[in-house]
Amino acid sequence: MAFAMNPWLPKSTPICILLLLLLFAPNGDAAATGYCYKSIINFGDSLSDTGNFIRMWNPNHLAAIPPYGETFFHRPTGRFSDGRLIIDFIAQSLGLPFLRPYLSAEEESDFEKGVNFAVAGATALDISFFQERGIVNDLTNTSLGTQLDWFHESFCNSIHSADCKEKLQSSLVIMGEIGGNDYNYAFLQGFPREEISSFVPKVISTISSAITELIEFGARRMIVPGNFPIGCIPAYLSRFMSSNQSDYDSTTGCINWLNEFSMYHNEQLKRELSRLRELHPNTTIIYADYYNAAMELYSSPTKYGFKNTLSACCGGGGPYNYDAYAECGLESRVCDEPSSFVSWDGIHFTEAAYEVIAQGLIHGPYTSPQVNGLCVLEGSRGQTLSDD
Template sequence: MASSTLLTLILVFLHGLRGGDGCFTAIFSFGDSIADTGNLLISEHGNIQSARPPYGQTFFNRPTGRYSDGRLIIDFIAEALGFSFMPPFLEGPVDGGFRRGVNFAVAGATALDVHFYRERGLDVIRTNLSLQTQFGWFKELLPSLCSTDSDCWNLLATLLVLAGEIGGNDFAYAFGQGKSLSELKSYVPIVNHAIGVLINDLIELGAKTLLVPGNFPIGCTPIYLIMFEYSEDHDLSTGCIKWLNDFAQYQNKHLQLELDHLRVLHPHATIIYADYYNPIMNIISNHNKNSTGKVTLAACCGGGGPYNYGNPVHCGDDRASVCDDPLLYISWDGVHLTEAAYRFIAEGLLEGPFADPPIKKVCYKRSQAHKVDDA
């Protein structure tokens, strides 16, 4: 079990999320399980892993379809900006419809359409609800939110779009089915271009503020640590697999180049790069500088074995065990993170330094601009 130093490190940065100032009228979210608040649960009629305890135990006290013990990054951002939690699109409109926000993200989703992978002999086993499908849902929904082109333009101009995290599954499916590192690198520009197309299309429809996350340090994740357990390229200071983290940084670098290109095309839009890599590495590295022990890379919830992951028993199964305190862990179930880790990332996106520019800085500039317009 990790020492209490990890808890202390996280809590130092969690000085409380302050309420938003109304700078956005809604939040729209696209992505995969890092952001899914229930779409896969609904599409699979409840027959999924995250529909069973102990998922949701830390905050909701019940499973909600979120792949964590509690809230996700999108939940903390919504709370900080004064919104309720984003309802999943497949739930259908609740009171007031979706004008205050909606979540299109689906666990297991890929940035590229499943046909891309099937043509290359890969099986995308979780879902075929790719980024293209999610954008189709958005276009299907839009006429119910605004009646004219001008109305739609004004609506989109005042909302925050979370475009991801997406792309992680594209690489996970390929790694898990034996594709080489060189072939995975050839997918990077294609995956990032698909993300870029979504952003470009949203901006052309009127979106002004978009948050685009990069990839996590996958070499520190139990699923990959088990998948490549015989790799000789472990970082002795962290326990992570270096070449996998190098690949994540390679993808993140090329995603940022894609965003730079979009910023040139759309200088009046604010495209925020969200760093999901360095928050996790900071937790691990800062702990190891100040402690003789290491942050555990094991999952809080799982079926035992190395990293508490990788055998037939998974989190949510009857025989799975769960740690006493998820605050002491980064990984929740071997693939996804704990609420504590997600909250740490969210704080860095809202206040800095893990977003460029931070969300609340964008809010401040928007509020100042509104004051000038109203003067």
């Protein structure tokens, strides 16, 4: 993807020599101080999984075969996109290597620059919650609790507690995005909105408990993303097609009531993060506004070089080029120019879209407290195409 598409960066500035300088103060009240990170610790689902799912469950899954990975890595890596994810752009901006998936590590030193516990298909709530309600997760039984267990067993239990605390204090911890699948499975299987809305407090509580647990272990700087506007995603647009034009936003073509649900989740999450900031004034907890960062792509697509916002680049046909029975990599067709599409496979974004969203977080204004500033380190590239 050409950097000219990125309105925050001068064309002459390669992103791989930029280092994110987060000017933080607890709750934004005290004088801000610069901080650079030694590592990233990430939890989440397919929006940030860099290879755990295919190692854990299915090495022959679609994310492990072309055309996944075709744009940047030129091979599949287990990322559910044609290239890099938001987590990859954040790592690059910090001068750190791409996060190794937890299940690819062979020895303790593999965690030196960070670790990625995210698993595609993962939910915030335990799998039993969905089984009791007849909601099927046919991808994985992995939850946020599973990822925290991995963290305890291999990341902190393998070193002294004091060393673990020191490691966390020098790391940027990213909690998600997580929780989206808790709603995706239910919505796409036809469960009523009212019932799914009742899940939200439970999802938020689970995320909050995980944040609290990590703070107790020593985490001092955390990013917690909200949910994307699901009413703009081809899988949802295909599932909930309506002849009632009032269901759609006349400017973007997104489904209003689904986006309202995403906003409801995000408002509840922001409220909980405010509560946690009061309880933990020495920890910086940043809300990453994935919703509004992504809405930029739908409301002003030409500003970022996008020609198609609502159809998948890789899909099985239909009004939005999405067919749940002809997923990307099977009986599907791939667009010639992924960088002109917002959606990659009808559920996940293209690398081009992820880059714009990431820059909206790194350079503002889509974080709260605000993430401010960049510093350039001479020769600080720290990046290779290999993540194995």
